[in-house]
Amino acid sequence: MTVVAARRANRDIDAVLAALRARFGERLTTATSVLEQHGRDESYHTTAPPDAVVYAESTDDVVAVVKLCRDYKMPLIPYGTGTSLEGHVAALEGGICLDVSRMNKVLRVSPDDLDCTVECGVTRKQLNDYLRDTGLFFPIDPGADASLGGMAATRASGTNAVRYGTMRDNVLSLEVVTADGRVVRTARRARKSSAGYDLTRLFVGSEGTLGVITQVTLRLYGIPEAVLAAVCPFPSFTAAVDTVVATIQSGVPIGRVEFVDPFAMRAVNAWGKLDYPIAPTLFFEFHGTKNGVDEQAAIVKELAAAQGGTEFQWAASAEERNKLWHARHNAHYALMAMRPGCRAWPTDVCVPISRLAQCIGETEADLKASPLMSGIVGHVGDGNFHVDFLIDPAKPEEMAEARRLNERMVMRALAMDGTCTGEHGVGYGKMDFLTAEHGEGVALMRTLKQALDPDNIMNPGKVVRV
Amino acid sequence: MTVVAARRANRDIDAVLAALRARFGERLTTATSVLEQHGRDESYHTTAPPDAVVYAESTDDVVAVVKLCRDYKMPLIPYGTGTSLEGHVAALEGGICLDVSRMNKVLRVSPDDLDCTVECGVTRKQLNDYLRDTGLFFPIDPGADASLGGMAATRASGTNAVRYGTMRDNVLSLEVVTADGRVVRTARRARKSSAGYDLTRLFVGSEGTLGVITQVTLRLYGIPEAVLAAVCPFPSFTAAVDTVVATIQSGVPIGRVEFVDPFAMRAVNAWGKLDYPIAPTLFFEFHGTKNGVDEQAAIVKELAAAQGGTEFQWAASAEERNKLWHARHNAHYALMAMRPGCRAWPTDVCVPISRLAQCIGETEADLKASPLMSGIVGHVGDGNFHVDFLIDPAKPEEMAEARRLNERMVMRALAMDGTCTGEHGVGYGKMDFLTAEHGEGVALMRTLKQALDPDNIMNPGKVVRV
Secondary structure, three states: OOOHHHHHHHHHHHHHHHHHHHHHHHHHOOOOOHHHEEEEEEEOOOOOOOEEEEEOHHHHHHHHHHHHHHHHHOOOOEEEOOOOOOOOOOEEEEEEEOOOHHHEEEEEEOOOOOOEEEOOOOEEEHHHHOHHHHHHEEEOOOOOOOOOHHHHHHHOOOOOOOOOOOOHHEEEEEEEEEEEOOEEEOOOOOOOOOOOOOHHHHHHHOOOEOOOOOOOOEEOOOOOOOEEEEEEEOOOOHHHHHHHHHHHHOOOOEEEEEEHHHHHHHHHHHHOOOOOOOEEEEEEEEOOHHHHHHHHHHHHHHHHHHHOOOOOEEOOOHHHHHHHHHHHHHHHHHHHHHOOOOOOEEEEEOOHHHHHHHHHHHHHHHHHHOOEEEEEEEHHHHOOOEEEEEEOOOOOOHHHOOOOHHHHHHHHHHHHHHEEOOOOOOOOOHHHHHHHHHOHHHHHHHHHHHHOEEEEEEEOOOOOOO | OHHHHHHOOOOOHHHHHHHHHHHHHHEOOOOOOHHHHOOOOOOOOOOOOEEEEEEEOOHHHHHHHHHHHHHHHOEEEEEOOOOOOOOOOOOEEEEEEEEEOOOOOOEEEEOOEEEEEOOOEEEEEHHHHHHHHHEEOOOOOOOOOHHHHHHHHHHOOOOOOOHHHHHHEEEEEEEEEEOOOEEEOOOOOOOOOOOOOOHHHHHHOOOOOOEEEEEEEEEEEOOOOEEEEEEEOOOHHHHHHHHHHHHHOOOOOOOOOEOHHHHHHHHHHHOOOOOEEEEEEEEEEEEOHHHHHHHOOOOHHHHHOOOOOOOEEEOOOOHHHHHHHHHOHHHHHHHOOOOOOOOOEEEEOOOHHHHHHHHHHHHHHHHOOOOOEEEEOOOHHHHHHEEEEEEOOOOHHHHHHHHHHHHHHHHHHHOOOOOOOOOOOOOOOHHHHHHHHHHHHHHHHHHHHHHHHOOEEOOOOOOOOO
């Protein structure tokens, strides 16, 4: 019997379900379809259904479930929208999936302080819709319309991170239920503080393994006075990436700069009925005052022209810009549509910007030499890029090839002093790479995990092995 | 016998000193004057000398000292420049002071990646001197010329934080020696990462209580194309603070905005032989392109004029600007010169910007009604301000009055959802306030401390009680 099976066999799932049913009634379900849906994410990882799903509607609900799981040493997996990519929500040891999607209230917006507090299940689009009339927005935008609790838990970022930072930088404070059922607010609402250990950053990126995030206090930004976007094809990968590197090094405070490879451009065109040139392409966005935006755009145009990128298609109106970014944001889904019925194996790395051209270049050569269908897109201003492998998980040779290419890409990034994941997180898909990246640091992470979750009930089997 | 005395009595200091002497020779000292100097910081806190001071010159040296202290359960207090303000370096239980000021090499600067790695003892001014010809600078500037390891340890900030963030945002990675003598690098050099728990942020702000920071990898910035600074007096506290709040809310990416109260202006004039008007005053700095700076300045001029602030003194040349900021940076020392022979009790809080006017206003009323001499200065763009009480620590009534005023100010800030310290840190001076601020969070901090330093040897008696 494996360790996991032994752990499972020792648990009294019936008692836990009875207790949950007594409190949650219809909000507890063991219907197979619901369990299946909650045991998988948007990637290739095998579905691992929990024993039950319970729908929390309040912090008190979360506390009740956590305390019950604590008493019965039952695994507990927080679930927002299920859009993560490294198996974060897989119930590897069974247990209770805590669905927080109904905790979806915007609790407070303070335009004067440029911040807000939301329940963990509020999604990024829901928040921005809510903010529509305030002149404010929240910039962090992973491809999916993820929950803000989940985005905090995976330290998500997206296209705006080059200008506005990631969830690490934009979470002011969290409410968290710890593994022993305590409710902790990690920080006050001040913009900065030197008051003790940084509990906020301890939980940002902890992927549900240290506690359940129930509320998120976020920084907001004024919608810029002027916004200008553009798409520009380049004669080569190197030309496009070198333009990005030059832009970052020039200090232009660019709002967004995104790379899309020719195959992904083809996918984006087909998916969105667009007709962009099929070439290594950069998507730009400039934020600022009217003059500031013009200044930034002029500098970047010059840097692009030096690399042979001269065919800028500008999008100044909100409608044109939305169309452009809609295309970029849906590259993942567009790529999947290139091979009907496939699953995607999405992976990402991030390297120091000086190594980006080499890292993307060598990765592209790998992909070109492989029979697998794949596309490269990236938040290149951060040194971060993604590969989507389009695979049939039922075919072992395709899985093996994707695994081989992924490993080469990650080890290449690590050799360049980069990270095994810029924004997707570790889940269980990248645990081995975490060790390759952090060495002794993983032992330290394990110490933290054991201190905060001694019975290993919080999303077990993710981030660090215990 | 107190707990501390009992801990002391159980230690074999002679064995530790013998072992240290064998390895470090002349780099170990027990000379009283050196011990005294290492047992105090720049504030009013009582000197608490260590039993010995050892000068480390390498990470290996640090490891050797940490392992010895671990074996003998001997307190170890890291020491950079001794410019902290809440008793951080006081050897409350005796033990070994680890002076890292000789670990002062800049190890690497990468202009392409806008980052660098330094040994922990390099000071901020030393780094900026080193960078002089690169077109880059490091913006974080507490008043003192502190060491970068110490700045990371206290999560320091300064006048540029409103634009560039604090040490939390600008440390990319640390090398740390943990309490059990392991050397851990907390992160790679990528700009962002979702690879596991945020070990970097765990140690930033940990004040030497979780490990010894030996190397710091920092973000750097291009020196802006244009810089423009100005000083402007205002008819009232409220007028000045309201101008700051309006500036932040307008979204102007201001480089610096600093408040100095009339008494501190008098001190600054006297200390620097200047003749600024004696009034609630704002110091501004604008960073950007030539046009961008002019645009920003025009907006802020208008916002200031609406509050009666019209007498801008502009400083465009580097020399004029340096003179202006030199005056502001030395406000702490200038204030101390107003009462010869006094000590300063410096304290700081930080509140959401919408509460800043009320918080400073009520604090000023408190100070005005008190016989104590004191000045208010602040990094008001962050909602952060400081009070310096000028006291004679030998006079209990002065200490009591400073304590009373400090407590009122901190509790006021907490009631406004602010923090008990925006940038000075906790040391042992603000431990009680930490509890008032974090509640259950302090228990979580204690769990972290006990997990990472089970024998409580790393700077014991600071941040959290164990």
